[in-house]
Amino acid sequence: MTTTALTHIAQLVTNDPSLGEGPLGLIQDAAVVIDGDRIAWVGASSKAPATDNAVDAGGRAAIPGFVDSHSHLVFGGDRTQEFNARMSGRAYSAGGIRTTVAATRAATDAQLSANVAHYMAEALRQGTTTFETKSGYGLTVEDEARALRIAAAHTDEVTYLGAHIVSPDYADDPAAYVDLVTGPMLDACAPHARWIDVFCEKGAFDGDQARAILTAGKQRGLLPRIHANQLSYGPGVQLGVELDAASADHCTHLTDADIDALANSATVATLLPGAEFSTRAVWPDARRILDAGATVALSTDCNPGSSFTSSMPFCIALAVRDMKMTPDEALWAATAGGAQALRRTDVGRIAPGARADLALLDAPSHVHLAYRPGVPLVTDVWHRGVRV
Numbered sequence: 001m002t003t004t005a006l007t008h009i010a011q012l013v014t015n016d017p018s019l020g021e022g023p024l025g026l027i028q029d030a031a032v033v034i035d036g037d038r039i040a041w042v043g044a045s046s047k048a049p050a051t052d053n054a055v056d057a058g059g060r061a062a063i064p065g066f067v068d069s070h071s072h073l074v075f076g077g078d079r080t081q082e083f084n085a086r087m088s089g090r091a092y093s094a095g096g097i098r099t100t101v102a103a104t105r106a107a108t109d110a111q112l113s114a115n116v117a118h119y120m121a122e123a124l125r126q127g128t129t130t131f132e133t134k135s136g137y138g139l140t141v142e143d144e145a146r147a148l149r150i151a152a153a154h155t156d157e158v159t160y161l162g163a164h165i166v167s168p169d170y171a172d173d174p175a176a177y178v179d180l181v182t183g184p185m186l187d188a189c190a191p192h193a194r195w196i197d198v199f200c201e202k203g204a205f206d207g208d209q210a211r212a213i214l215t216a217g218k219q220r221g222l223l224p225r226i227h228a229n230q231l232s233y234g235p236g237v238q239l240g241v242e243l244d245a246a247s248a249d250h251c252t253h254l255t256d257a258d259i260d261a262l263a264n265s266a267t268v269a270t271l272l273p274g275a276e277f278s279t280r281a282v283w284p285d286a287r288r289i290l291d292a293g294a295t296v297a298l299s300t301d302c303n304p305g306s307s308f309t310s311s312m313p314f315c316i317a318l319a320v321r322d323m324k325m326t327p328d329e330a331l332w333a334a335t336a337g338g339a340q341a342l343r344r345t346d347v348g349r350i351a352p353g354a355r356a357d358l359a360l361l362d363a364p365s366h367v368h369l370a371y372r373p374g375v376p377l378v379t380d381v382w383h384r385g386v387r388v
């Protein structure tokens with residue numbers, strides 16, 4: 001296997017406190033050795049072992065590749081007009097999802113696949129090396145299974161979200177739609193997915209429906225995650241904790257009991273500031289969640305309706321500026337936090353044995369991701385040991 005050393009890294013974020021300073025395990029003037037698709041060694045640049053190749057990072061910072069644990073990339077069409085109307089004063093509602101459902105059903109497999117590839121490549125250029133994506137714009141047995149098959153060709157982190165909204169075809173009989181989602185649709189979708197998700201919200205699925213859907217998925221070997229407490233207070237977060245969901249996503253409207261439940265669980269609170277930004281909604285209170293001791297991840301929620309960004313650096317900048325996270329907390333949440341939200345230990349850190357996923361920044365420190373918002377600071381990305 002070929003070994004490569006990246007040397008003269010001004011500041012390396014390992015996310016391993018045993019390797020460096022503080023919770024981010026920071027090492028100054030560092031080197032990283034990549035062997036095949038794995039990290040083989042990290043330490044002081046002056047002590048780097050001999051390798052086949054060397055890359056001089058030239059005083060730039062290095063961070064683990066971002067782990068974007070929540071996106072909806074299998075879609076057709078776009079919702080420019082809805083965004084434009086919203087920015088002209090109209091409110092966001094879950095109803096716009098129907099527009100994308102119609103466009104997704106009308107799209108060919110090749111169009112949907114090209115769409116996923118396009119936005120994943122866009123994310124990779126911005127440093128995202130692990131990407132979760134969901135179905136949820138098909139809402140028929142065939143269209144949901146097709147979405148997952150297409151997603152699975154691009155990533156291992158695939159989520160069945162047949163329960164995004166009640167299909168318009170079942171508007172008069174939501175209970176029959178839940179039966180479909182937990183029956184024939186689950187049968188068709190489970191082989192292509194790792195996760196099951198449900199949008200637990202007024203106008204989508206209530207707590208009892210969400211419990212039935214996630215429980216049926218668990219029985220089929222899928223792992224639960226949940227869209228919870230995005231637009232209003234509700235049962236989603238506590239249901240997620242009860243079912244040991246890897247993550248409760250959005251967490252915008254939380255009671256003290258919701259926060260307690262998260263803090264005493266293995267469920268990560270995944271915050272999606274792109275959604276609040278693009279819908280002009282109130283920010284999740286990251287400070288309150290972190291101060292209670294819960295684990296926070298940051299993710300893009302990339303989708304054509306509520307958050308059409310693939311940029312983790314943008315989400316970090318919002319989290320720091322508007323959600324009162326420190327730059328260190330935000331960087332951790334966008335890397336190690338995302339890994340925890342996907343129950344992964346091989347990504348989200350730069351340590352021996354981890355997957356060789358990392359990004360170099362045109363900056364001396366990761367803090368510049370928030371300090372210099374909107375600037376494309378990611379200059380080089382390694383994914384599975386390959387420079388992309």
Ligand code: NIG
Pocket residue numbers: 072094096097100199227230275301303304305306307
């Ligand atoms: O995470 N919350 C539900 N689903 C998406 C929105 C999808 C859409 O508007 O198309 C979200 O924000």
Ligand code: FE
Pocket residue numbers: 070071072227301303
């Ligand atoms: Fe979402």
